[in-house]
Amino acid sequence: MSGINLLRPTVPDYYGDLGVSQQASPRDIRLAFHKLAKQHHPDKKAPGQTIDAHEFRKIHEAYEILRNKDKRDAYDVGYPDLRYRWQQYREASGNPQKYEARIRMEQQMRDHTWMAEQKAKYEAFATFARQEQARRVREMYRCMKIRMAEQEAARKAREQQEQAAKARLRDEKAKEAELRSQQVAAKARAEQERVALERLRADKQHLEERRQAFCRHILTWLDQVPTVQGTESGKSASLQFPFPEEVHYPDSV
Numbered sequence: 001m002s003g004i005n006l007l008r009p010t011v012p013d014y015y016g017d018l019g020v021s022q023q024a025s026p027r028d029i030r031l032a033f034h035k036l037a038k039q040h041h042p043d044k045k046a047p048g049q050t051i052d053a054h055e056f057r058k059i060h061e062a063y064e065i066l067r068n069k070d071k072r073d074a075y076d077v078g079y080p081d082l083r084y085r086w087q088q089y090r091e092a093s094g095n096p097q098k099y100e101a102r103i104r105m106e107q108q109m110r111d112h113t114w115m116a117e118q119k120a121k122y123e124a125f126a127t128f129a130r131q132e133q134a135r136r137v138r139e140m141y142r143c144m145k146i147r148m149a150e151q152e153a154a155r156k157a158r159e160q161q162e163q164a165a166k167a168r169l170r171d172e173k174a175k176e177a178e179l180r181s182q183q184v185a186a187k188a189r190a191e192q193e194r195v196a197l198e199r200l201r202a203d204k205q206h207l208e209e210r211r212q213a214f215c216r217h218i219l220t221w222l223d224q225v226p227t228v229q230g231t232e233s234g235k236s237a238s239l240q241f242p243f244p245e246e247v248h249y250p251d252s253v
Helices: 014-018 026-040 055-069 069-077 077-093 096-224
Strands: none
Touching: 014 055, 014 077, 026 055, 026 069, 055 069, 069 077
8 A cells, every 4th residue: 555554443433334423313323223234134135145244243333332321422532533543544445545645745734733833832932031031131120220229228328327427426526625625614713713812811921921010010119118207297298109101001901
């Protein structure tokens, strides 16, 4: 068959044996079986004709499977693939050249479909790669913005801390200057008080010396005055107290 080696499927095509489609109703299956059974049943053959027991057993087996709902449901599960394989087998058995040409065409169509799928996958992958790259660029840009914002916030925080530290330093210097001014003022007042006290003590000492000098002068004058006895009339002579001109009384006395 022109290099084609297609094996006969091992599972029968029950729908094909009865000549009905997969969507046939139970009534259609029953009528098809009765029609074929009349044709292939051995008892229905005229005398002298060949007994076709194989065809009868085939349609009978198909009817027994398809009349049972559970068996039919199980058979329908894999029937699409089975029908395709039976179709290939029948076409290859009937016209090998036509079947081979169709197979080559189907192969070309599959290759074209595969190439189209691969191209679509490549384009989808390229699109995904571009989107992923764009997403990564956006993510990187977002991270950079966040990092720059954090650095800017940290810089502003440092500037605020430095300004606060400078303000505290200025306040401390101002307080120290004020304290020094107060200390200098207090020292100056203390010095002034000390000088005033020393001057007051000196004045008091000077006054005391003047008073003592005055008292000594009085006592000396009293010692030098002679005793004057009275005249015949018994009267004492008048005494004049000589104030020394060198004695100067202070204004405060």
